Amino acid sequence: MELLTTASSFASIVGLLGLFKSExxxxxxxxxxxxxxxxxxxxxxxxxxxxxxxxQLSRSLQALLSQNHDEVMAKxxxxxxxxxxxxxxxxGFKPITDAMPAESRLSDQAVSILHQLNEMNAxxxxxxxxxxxxxxxxxxxxxxxxxxxxxxxxxxEDDLLTLCELGLLRLDHNSQGKRVFTITRAGAxxxx
Numbered sequence: 354m355e356l357l358t359t360a361s362s363f364a365s366i367v368g369l370l371g372l373f374k375s376e377x378x379x380x381x382x383x384x385x386x387x388x389x390x391x392x393x394x395x396x397x398x399x400x401x402x403x404x405x406x407x408x409q410l411s412r413s414l415q416a417l418l419s420q421n422h423d424e425v426m427a428k429x430x431x432x433x434x435x436x437x438x439x440x441x442x443x444x445g446f447k448p449i450t451d452a453m454p455a456e457s458r459l460s461d462q463a464v465s466i467l468h469q470l471n472e473m474n475a476x477x478x479x480x481x482x483x484x485x486x487x488x489x490x491x492x493x494x495x496x497x498x499x500x501x502x503x504x505x506x507x508x509x510e511d512d513l514l515t516l517c518e519l520g521l522l523r524l525d526h527n528s529q530g531k532r533v534f535t536i537t538r539a540g541a542x543x544x545x
Contacts, residue, residue, distance in 0.1 A: 364436075365400055370414065371429040374422060385415040435519055442543045459519075459543075462505050463512040467521060467544025469501050470536045480532040494533070516540065 373391050377383055385404070392401040404410055417425060438459045441450035470478070475493035478501050482489050489509070491501035503509050513534065516522040521540035525533045536544070 362400065362403060365397070366404070366410075366414070367429065367432065369395075369397065369400070370417070371426070374418075374425055374429075377422075383418045385411050385418060388414065388418060438515075438519060439521075439539070439543055459515065460505075460508065460512055462503065462508065463516055464544065465504065466501055466512065466516065467536065467540050469544075471541055471544045473499050475499065475536075477533055477535040479527070480534075482531075491534075 369392060370388065373388055374383070389401045389404055392398075392404070404414060417428075437450050440446040442459060442464050470476070470493070473493055473495065475495050477494040478491045479494060480489060481492060488503070488506055491503065493499045493501065513522065513524075517524045517534075519539075520537055521543055523535045523537055525535065527533050
């Protein structure tokens with residue numbers, strides 16, 4: 354395992370799982386043993402050993418392999434989109450993600466929200482809808498009267514939903530039922 358970090362092991366296992374599933378016919382089921390054998394034939398001995406020596410990983414992969422082919426491929430496609438979204442905002446990876454075709458990316462506004470939270474050292478912000486007139490405001494929870502600046506109110510809902518779906522923000526509600534958004538560690542890394 355010393356040659357493979359956790360992140361690269363995950364990326365390798367999942368990426369190769371997608372290749373393995375795509376090589377098989379859609380109606381053909383697969384077992385973890387077949388996947389491990391497939392990895393060994395392609396000289397991925399360390400990954401094969403990692404899977405065989407980790408019962409929880411083996412069970413999780415078997416559960417994924419047992420699912421409908423189209424379902425698994427859709428999940429892998431969504432994971433690819435999420436990784437591309439996040440990588441496009443990490444220094445050094447942006448040129449690579451820009452060169453790759455992508456159906457969705459984090460908007461500049463979505464990244465700005467994360468960046469502003471980092472700059473203010475704020476952990477959360479609230480949604481404050483006006484009683485009459487004006488636009489929705491997003492004050493931070495630090496009590497200093499600071500607000501998240503929104504540049505495109507038309508797409509704020511989409512951006513907030515995307516940030517929550519990607520696990521970059523966590524959604525909760527306060528005692529009045531108003532939405533509260535909390536930045537996650539992953540969100541702070543993207544916004545840094």
